[in-house]
Amino acid sequence: MSRQNQQRARRVDELALIIFFLAALSLPVLGMALHLERSPVHRENRTLAPFPALSLNRHVLGSFPEKFREYFEDHFGFRQTLIGWQARVKVTWLGVSSSRQVLLGKEGWLFQPPYDNSTETYRGPRPFTEQQLAQWQRILETRRAWLAQRGIPYLFVVAPEKGSIYPEYMPDAMTPKKLRPETRLDQLLAYMKLHSTVEILDLRPSLSEAKSRHRLYHKTDTHWNDYGAFVAYRRIMRELSKFRPGLEPAEESDFEISREPSPGLDLAALLGLDDVISEEYIRMRSRPLGIESPGYSGNTRPRLVSERSDAGLPRLVMFRDSFANNLIPFLDRHFSRIVYIWNDGFDPQLIETEHPDFVIQEIVERALLSEPVQDPMVMLPVD
Numbered sequence: 001m002s003r004q005n006q007q008r009a010r011r012v013d014e015l016a017l018i019i020f021f022l023a024a025l026s027l028p029v030l031g032m033a034l035h036l037e038r039s040p041v042h043r044e045n046r047t048l049a050p051f052p053a054l055s056l057n058r059h060v061l062g063s064f065p066e067k068f069r070e071y072f073e074d075h076f077g078f079r080q081t082l083i084g085w086q087a088r089v090k091v092t093w094l095g096v097s098s099s100r101q102v103l104l105g106k107e108g109w110l111f112q113p114p115y116d117n118s119t120e121t122y123r124g125p126r127p128f129t130e131q132q133l134a135q136w137q138r139i140l141e142t143r144r145a146w147l148a149q150r151g152i153p154y155l156f157v158v159a160p161e162k163g164s165i166y167p168e169y170m171p172d173a174m175t176p177k178k179l180r181p182e183t184r185l186d187q188l189l190a191y192m193k194l195h196s197t198v199e200i201l202d203l204r205p206s207l208s209e210a211k212s213r214h215r216l217y218h219k220t221d222t223h224w225n226d227y228g229a230f231v232a233y234r235r236i237m238r239e240l241s242k243f244r245p246g247l248e249p250a251e252e253s254d255f256e257i258s259r260e261p262s263p264g265l266d267l268a269a270l271l272g273l274d275d276v277i278s279e280e281y282i283r284m285r286s287r288p289l290g291i292e293s294p295g296y297s298g299n300t301r302p303r304l305v306s307e308r309s310d311a312g313l314p315r316l317v318m319f320r321d322s323f324a325n326n327l328i329p330f331l332d333r334h335f336s337r338i339v340y341i342w343n344d345g346f347d348p349q350l351i352e353t354e355h356p357d358f359v360i361q362e363i364v365e366r367a368l369l370s371e372p373v374q375d376p377m378v379m380l381p382v383d
Contacts, residue, residue, distance in 0.1 A: 099270045108277070109169035109219050110267035111162060112366070128184055132371070133191040139372050140198045143346055147359055152351070153243045157201040157236060157362045158185055159224070159323035162217040164365060165207050184368040206235045214257065220277055221265035226284040227257065229326030236327075237334065240358055244314060247334060255284040286329070302342040306332045314357035317350060319343050323364050344372075 097104050103111040128136075144154045163170050164183070189200055207216055207228060216228030224232065230252070237249035264277035271277070306328070313336035318324065320340055331338060339354055341347065344363060351359060 098272055102267050102270050103171065103174060105169045105171065107169060109166065110221075110271070110277075111170055111174075112222050112267070113174070127182070128187045128191075128368075133188065136188060136372055137192060137196050137198070140192070140200075141196055143361070144198050146348065147351070150351075152356060153240070153358050155201060155236065155239055155358065155360045156198070157232075157360060158203065158368075159232065159321075159362060159364045160185075160204045160207060161365045162222060162224075164204055165211060165216060165228075183365075185365050188368065201236065201239055203232050203235055206231055215280075215282060218265050218279060218281070220268040220274075220279045222267060223323060224326060225282045226326055227282050229323075230255070230284055230330060233327055233330035236331075236360070244357070247314070250330065250333060255286055258283050258285070286333075304328070304340040306335070306338040306340070308332075308336050310336055312336070315354065316358045316360065317341070317354050317356040318360040318362065319346060320360075320362045321364055321367070324362050327362075 095104065101112065103113045105111050140156055147154045163174075164185075185202070185204075189202055192198055192200055207224075210216060210227075210231045214227045215225065216231065217224045234249040237247060241247040260281045260283060262279040262281035264271075264274040264279055268274040268277040268279070313334060316331070316335045316338045318331070318338060318340050320327075320342060321344065322342075324340060328338075328340065337354075339350065339356075341350065344367060346361070
């Protein structure tokens with residue numbers, strides 16, 4: 001090839017490279033403008049930045065560039081596709097999590113990292129201080145005493161983290177006991193046993209004993225499955241039956257257990273791989289026993305009301321979080337009316353209105369990482 005032809009070929013190559021580079025730079029803008037993204041939306045468990053308002057106001061104009069940058073970073077074309085590709089490379093090829101909120105365990109198990117909320121390091125939560133433990137004692141004792149004045153038993157229930165029941169599937173260096181021998185739940189239970197008569201229902205022994213029968217938690221989700229919730233429900237009902245004999249839980253034979261294929265759940269979604277990672281969903285369905293299906297009113301969050309026509313059954317108010325979702329179908333069998341409130345706190349006014357026979361407070365173990373919700377009633381003397 002002559003020198004002139006070589007130069008011409010080189011110029012063609014350089015021009016092609018420039019065109020390719022400009023096209024690559026333009027694709028995100030073009031994809032955003034024409035809505036060319038076709039991949040599933042990656043659920044990031046947060047609200048994406050909206051398009052910023054624009055006006056002649058000096059403050060608005062000054063903040064517009066930064067807000068537009070945030071908007072563009074959240075919405076540029078093919079963003080979801082690129083996130084998905086990155087997640088597949090990191091998780092599938094490199095064995096590295098694509099999200100700080102997800103810990104890759106053994107045999108396909110996913111966990112929420114046991115990090116300290118304030119430092120966000122994988123060294124486990126810091127122990128309770130004496131002041132924090134005393135604060136929990138005061139809150140629980142005040143709630144129980146206030147309810148006791150009204151003849152209402154109070155049950156405080158802690159739903160264990162998945163890692164507390166299945167530490168064998170966590171990375172060896174990340175198991176709760178390796179990070180810190182005594183968990184915050186261990187601390188609180190020991191402190192209350194030593195300083196108070198308020199009992200905290202620890203579900204870990206019942207769940208640990210039952211895990212040889214069926215899997216209790218989702219592999220790709222933070223929550224227990226139907227069978228885990230069933231084990232927890234039976235333990236809760238046995239505790240309530242101490243106050244009302246005959247309030248006995250249903251048997252496992254009253255339900256049909258099935259295993260159904262499912263896409264990955266919340267932790268898989270945080271990785272961006274809920275359409276790649278699959279899950280075997282363990283369900284429990286009630287056998288036909290002539291039990292009336294409850295009628296529901298209100299939204300599931302923050303309020304759900306379950307009612308039955310049998311007025312002879314007791315009434316319940318339950319303050320709860322997402323772990324109670326799987327408990328609801330089991331508890332509904334035993335009460336004429338249940339008001340489920342998605343709230344870490346306590347609502348005396350609701351209890352005065354509902355006149356329940358029982359009050360249950362359910363929180364997930366990781367809620368102990370945060371300061372307890374202060375109730376207005378804690379600041380008042382008990383009746």
